[in-house]
Amino acid sequence: MKQRRWQDSILGLTVLVGFLAAWQLAAVVVRSPFLPGVTDTLGAFADLALHGDLDGYSLLTHVAVSLTRIAAGFGLACLLGIPLGLLMGVYPSVYRNSRTVIEPMRFIPPMAWIPIVIVVIAGFSRYLFIIWLGAFFPILISTLAGVPRVNQVHLDVARVHGATRGYLIRRVVVPSVLPEIFAGMRVGLGVGWMCIVAAEMLGGENIGLGRLILKYAELFKLDYSVAGMVLIGLLGLLLNEAFIQAEKWFFRWRWEVTV
Amino acid sequence: MSGKLNWMLVAALTVAALVALSSSYLFHLMGPSPGESKSLRVGHLVADELHQPGWCAAQELGFISEEGFEPVNSEYMNGPAEMEHFAAGELDVAYVGAAPFLTARAAGVDIVAVASSNTEGSSIVAGQEIRGVPDLNGKRVGSPGIGTIQDYILTRVEETHGVSFTHFYAKITDLILYFERGEIDAYIGWEPHPTRAVVEGIRGAHTLLTSHEILPGHQCCVLAVRGDMVRNSPEVVASIVRWHVKAQRWVLDHPDTAEEIIANYSGLSVNLIRAAHPVVQHNYPPYLDLTSMRIMLEGLMASGKIDPKDVPDLDSFLNQAVDNSFVTSLLQAQRLSPNATFEPQVAASLPRVAMAPRGVVSVPVSR
Numbered sequence: 001m002k003q004r005r006w007q008d009s010i011l012g013l014t015v016l017v018g019f020l021a022a023w024q025l026a027a028v029v030v031r032s033p034f035l036p037g038v039t040d041t042l043g044a045f046a047d048l049a050l051h052g053d054l055d056g057y058s059l060l061t062h063v064a065v066s067l068t069r070i071a072a073g074f075g076l077a078c079l080l081g082i083p084l085g086l087l088m089g090v091y092p093s094v095y096r097n098s099r100t101v102i103e104p105m106r107f108i109p110p111m112a113w114i115p116i117v118i119v120v121i122a123g124f125s126r127y128l129f130i131i132w133l134g135a136f137f138p139i140l141i142s143t144l145a146g147v148p149r150v151n152q153v154h155l156d157v158a159r160v161h162g163a164t165r166g167y168l169i170r171r172v173v174v175p176s177v178l179p180e181i182f183a184g185m186r187v188g189l190g191v192g193w194m195c196i197v198a199a200e201m202l203g204g205e206n207i208g209l210g211r212l213i214l215k216y217a218e219l220f221k222l223d224y225s226v227a228g229m230v231l232i233g234l235l236g237l238l239l240n241e242a243f244i245q246a247e248k249w250f251f252r253w254r255w256e257v258t259v
Numbered sequence: 260m261s262g263k264l265n266w267m268l269v270a271a272l273t274v275a276a277l278v279a280l281s282s283s284y285l286f287h288l289m290g291p292s293p294g295e296s297k298s299l300r301v302g303h304l305v306a307d308e309l310h311q312p313g314w315c316a317a318q319e320l321g322f323i324s325e326e327g328f329e330p331v332n333s334e335y336m337n338g339p340a341e342m343e344h345f346a347a348g349e350l351d352v353a354y355v356g357a358a359p360f361l362t363a364r365a366a367g368v369d370i371v372a373v374a375s376s377n378t379e380g381s382s383i384v385a386g387q388e389i390r391g392v393p394d395l396n397g398k399r400v401g402s403p404g405i406g407t408i409q410d411y412i413l414t415r416v417e418e419t420h421g422v423s424f425t426h427f428y429a430k431i432t433d434l435i436l437y438f439e440r441g442e443i444d445a446y447i448g449w450e451p452h453p454t455r456a457v458v459e460g461i462r463g464a465h466t467l468l469t470s471h472e473i474l475p476g477h478q479c480c481v482l483a484v485r486g487d488m489v490r491n492s493p494e495v496v497a498s499i500v501r502w503h504v505k506a507q508r509w510v511l512d513h514p515d516t517a518e519e520i521i522a523n524y525s526g527l528s529v530n531l532i533r534a535a536h537p538v539v540q541h542n543y544p545p546y547l548d549l550t551s552m553r554i555m556l557e558g559l560m561a562s563g564k565i566d567p568k569d570v571p572d573l574d575s576f577l578n579q580a581v582d583n584s585f586v587t588s589l590l591q592a593q594r595l596s597p598n599a600t601f602e603p604q605v606a607a608s609l610p611r612v613a614m615a616p617r618g619v620v621s622v623p624v625s626r
Binding site for chain 1: 337339340342343346359362363365366367368401404405406425426427428429433436437440442443562563564565566
């Protein structure tokens with residue numbers, strides 16, 4: 001088992017090094033100022049980390065601001081998506097009667113909302129809405145889809161022992177659906193994180209990783225933009241890994257939990 | 260079994276790669292060959308016809324088709340966005356602000372400015388509580404993008420007036436919304452967008468400064484073309500400059516009709532265009548103003564927007580980036596005085612300057 005893990009680590013590292021080498025090689029061969037190589041990107045990253053951006057904002061400020069926006073949007077998506085998903089799962093008629101609204105809404109990309117969001121919503125709420133929109137539906141749908149999968153035997157046993165509807169929901173349905181909720185949250189976090197560029201593009205404010213990318217792209221300093229992209233990717237990876245570890249810890253009794 | 264699966268995976272990936280390669284080659288073959296294209300890809304900015312009347316007036320009056328071009332117009336939310344598409348090889352001609360043009364050129368985009376579209380033409384508008392530039396200190400001021408000429412002008416205001424404010428970036432047509440909602444205290448933009456807030460009386464808006472007061476006579480939008488066209492097909496560039504010059508002259512001679520065309524193309528009211536028109540100068544002959552472009556270049560380098568390493572010699576850089584010779588040749592060959600006028604019906608009979616034969620002008624397509 002340990003040897004297998006080592007093999008996987010070495011293979012993963014080899015793939016990463018191969019990818020970086022191919023990227024650098026492509027940059028050297030193409031020799032275009034619009035295709036920064038690994039070294040250019042690292043240089044830009046170091047410059048941002050040491051000196052901040054053109055407007056004087058440090059890289060940490062950008063990261064902190066983006067994470068705050070993500071946390072707010074994602075948190076709101078959880079607060080609304082989980083109870084609503086449970087409600088619709090437990091009372092399918094709620095879903096049936098509202099699906100004509102929910103289902104089409106689910107397929108409208110967050111970017112498509114931008115024109116109306118600019119007019120209707122102001123300030124921090126704009127970021128919140130776009131990120132919420134990205135994260136909400138995966139959470140809602142996973143929760144909703146998890147309820148019918150609750151083991152019927154568990155429900156029947158509880159009923160035989162005189163469990164009320166409220167007890168069934170609190171003590172049987174919710175614990176059973178938690179892994180699906182967690183999986184939905186993980187997907188929602190990923191989508192919400194992907195919406196950060198769109199959200200920060202319409203926000204107008206000068207801070208945030210999405211805005212950092214756009215700012216330098218406008219100035220053709222694509223090495224800085226790529227540094228921002230890589231940072232968004234790495235932070236997303238870290239958040240995802242943290243989620244997986246939390247999932248594994250919370251549901252260590254459940255063998256299905258996988259990466 | 261696992262080995263067999265691996266081989267199948269490798270085979271599938273190889274087939275996918277071959278399909279991708281062959282289809283991209285076929286796509287390459289399907290495109291117009293160099294020298295055979297009939298269309299001319301012209302870029303301009305969203306609702307910026309007052310700064311860039313050349314393309315719409317020329318199109319409306321048939322000046323472009325007289326030169327044998329079939330224009331394909333593309334609209335961009337600001338100059339930097341347009342330059343990104345230009346760098347991607349999607350445009351042959353760009354009507355764009357001098358600052359994004361210089362930034363793109365410094366970054367290595369093969370682009371040359373061949374004529375002026377307008378000088379000055381931007382304004383800062385503010386709410387009634389802002390009575391003077393010092394009141395902007397610590398406030399939020401909207402700009403259509405960090406790489407735009409308007410943002411450069413904002414930085415210049417900060418430097419010359421000793422104030423500091425937060426730049427807030429948004430699409431030009433959205434700035435008025437942010438202003439109305441009180442998310443920004445003032446904003447700069449290309450006309451007529453700042454004047455719109457004044458005309459509509461939003462938050463008691465008034466014009467705080469025009470760009471004339473910030474950098475008098477400064478170059479604003481330019482007509483730029485692909486560098487390889489200047490080197491390899493100067494006759495094509497001469498044709499482009501020709502319809503542009505004719506359109507610029509026509510706009511000066513027929514301001515009322517031009518304003519109607521501009522309003523129609525930009526989707527804004529003609530009264531608004533008329534109110535903002537005096538702020539915008541359509542210089543004629545449309546020579547590019549090197550003095551202000553040099554000042555701008557220095558400013559862009561000082562603020563870190565252009566890396567000084569990319570511009571080791573300012574004069575040499577500007578000499579290569581800016582080419583006024585096409586305008587000069589056109590005027591000389593046509594023996595035109597700077598006050599010559601153009602009418603659509605007589606334009607076709609004017610002598611041509613080292614231009615391609617009538618009919619469709621070939622535009623080499625670079626890949």
